[in-house]
Amino acid sequence: MELSKLSIIGSEEWCQFEELGIPAIKARVDSGAKTSSIQANGIKIFSKGAQEWVKFEVSPLQDNRSINLVCEAKLVDRRTVKSSSGISEERLVIKTPVTIGKHNFEIELTLANRDAMEFRMLLGREALNQRFVVNPAETYCLGTISSELVTQKYARYIKEKTGLKIALLASNPELYSNKRLIEASVARGHEIVFLNVEHSYMKLDAYSPEIRYRGGNILNEFDAIIPRIKPSVTFYGCALIRQFDHLGVYCLNSAEAISQSRDKLFASQLFSKNDIHIPITGFAKSPMDTKDLIRMVNGAPLIIKLLESTQGKGVVLAETNKAAESVINAFKSVQTNILVQEFIKEANGQDIRCFVVNGRVVASIQRQAEKGEFRANIHQGGTASVIKITPEEKKLAVKAAKVLNLAVAGVDIIRSNKGPLLLEVNSSPGLEGIENATGKDIANAMIMAIEKKLKFHG
Structure with a gap:
């Protein structure tokens, strides 16, 4: 076909799918992709007569999960598609009419998870061929849709919503921290549900992954998860x-960030790599190296801690080299991984807990160890006071x-002659000690962090 007879299309265009019930969806025009694709979640294949059909959910507007359309179409193919990152995956293919400006024609669409992409749809070269010439310098050559008109088109799909739906994923609803987070969520107009980690279970499937709760209830309506994993x-x-x-739910702390923080050796390596000063730390496998390990951290007194210790448990002070050797070798004999760390004597049993939310210190306290103890921990009788x-x-x-990619973190710092050490x-x-000592509403700050991430305006 002559170029003069082809319509000019921009790098971005609005599309409409009448048969799928999608009144407007913004597409990225990409001549590098052969087939067009559309964002799809909750994909399920079912039979209609002798034919295979597919049901799927589309959130057509970026950064707006409240509008979720359920679509159905006949399944026409299964194809292996290679992503821009080089990963191949099988995708389901449907065929449906599309309207772009004054043009209406049938188009093949692969169903893909495009939640992380800027555009919910990609218009490939099969749709462009013999119809359009792409002008990458222009957008919406075939007609633009104002934000007011988009709102009108989706008015009947918009559910009246006064707040977010949040899940608190933890183990004990009676803990102070968990009660406070529930209170803060309700106070800000959100619906919050307590989910016991061990009562939740999952279905792993390429087309219809799920999380279910005791009794078989499908958990598919949450906007955000607050993980507090013991x-x-x-x-x-x-x-x-x-x-x-x-499943597209925002998690206040990611699984990767939590795993990294719980592995004290890996976390220490990350801190060292990123020029964050920590007490001199040693790690070894063989008991033959124990003496040199002790010398390496400036000798006794020194701290010996289990790799997965928490709340001060699994942390031992060895006051002499001989005691240190005995404790280290005892741990190694039962195949337990430990870190050996220099003891900062000048700290006098004090440390600082900084509560960080979304890159900002929202509160800080100084913790003083109980008399006769070397480690300041409120769970073990320590006291807390406000500190600047x-x-x-x-x-x-x-x-x-x-460095650990944590949106919410309790960061413990110790003051030494060398300056602050992590x-x-x-x-x-935990929220109890720091909220009681400072009088600050940290639970509220955590809920506000979720609102900001999800661009929620109550």
């Missing part, structure tokens, strides 16, 4: 968080949370 269920809890993330931290300490806390980062920090 150490003993870290593996399973992180698997659930990954599944929620796969230095800009250097604030910068250290924010950077530590960022002790560890907690991905499920």
Whole structure:
């Protein structure tokens, strides 16, 4: 066909799918892709007569999960498609009429998860061929749709919503922190549900992945998850968080970030790599290296901690080299992984807990160990008081949370003759001690962080 008879199409255009019930969806025009594709979730294949059909959900507007259209179409093919990152996957293919400006024609669409993409649809060269010439410098050559008109077109699909639907994924609803988060959510007009980690289970499937709760209830309506996973269920809890993330639910802390923070050796390596100062730390496998390991961290007194210790448990002070050798070799004899760390004597049993939310220190306290104890931990009888931290300490806390990619973190810092040192980062920090000491509403700050991420305006 002569070029003069082809319509000019821009790099972005509005499309309409009458048979699918999609009144307007913005498409990226991509001549590099052969087949067009559309965002689809909850894909299910079913039979209609002797033919295979497919039911799927489309959220046609970016950053708006409240509009979710259920579509049905006849399944015409299954194809292996290679993504821009080089990964091949099988996709289902449907055929349906599309309207772009004054043009109406049948188009093949692959069903793809495009949640992370800027555009919910991709218009490939099969749709362009013999119809359009692409002008990549222009957009909406075939007609634009104002935001007011888009709102009108989707008015009947918009559910009246006063708040977000949030799930608190934890183990004990009676804990102070969990009660406060539920209170703060309700106070801000959101619906919140407590989900016991161990009562949740999942279905892994390319077309219709699910999370279910005790009794078979399908969990598919949450906007956000607040994970507060106790150490003993870290593996399973992180698997659930990954599944929620796969289903398009925002998780306040990701599974990867939680896993990294719980592995004290890996976290220490990340801190060291990113020029974050920590007490000198040693790790070894063989008992033959114990003496040199002790020398490496400047000798006794020194700290010995289990790799997965929490709330001060599994942390031992060895006051002499001989005692240190005995404890280290005892742990190694039962195949337990430990870190050996220098003891900062000048800290006098004090440390600083900084509570970081979305890259900002929202509160900080100084914790003092109980008399005769070396580690300041409120769970073990320590006391807390308000403290004004230095800009250097604030910068250290924010950077530590960022290195682990944690939106919410309890960052523990110790003051030494060398300056502030990072002790560890907690991905499920408790609220009781720091809220009571500072009088600050940290639970509210966490809920506001979710609102900001989801662009919710109550």
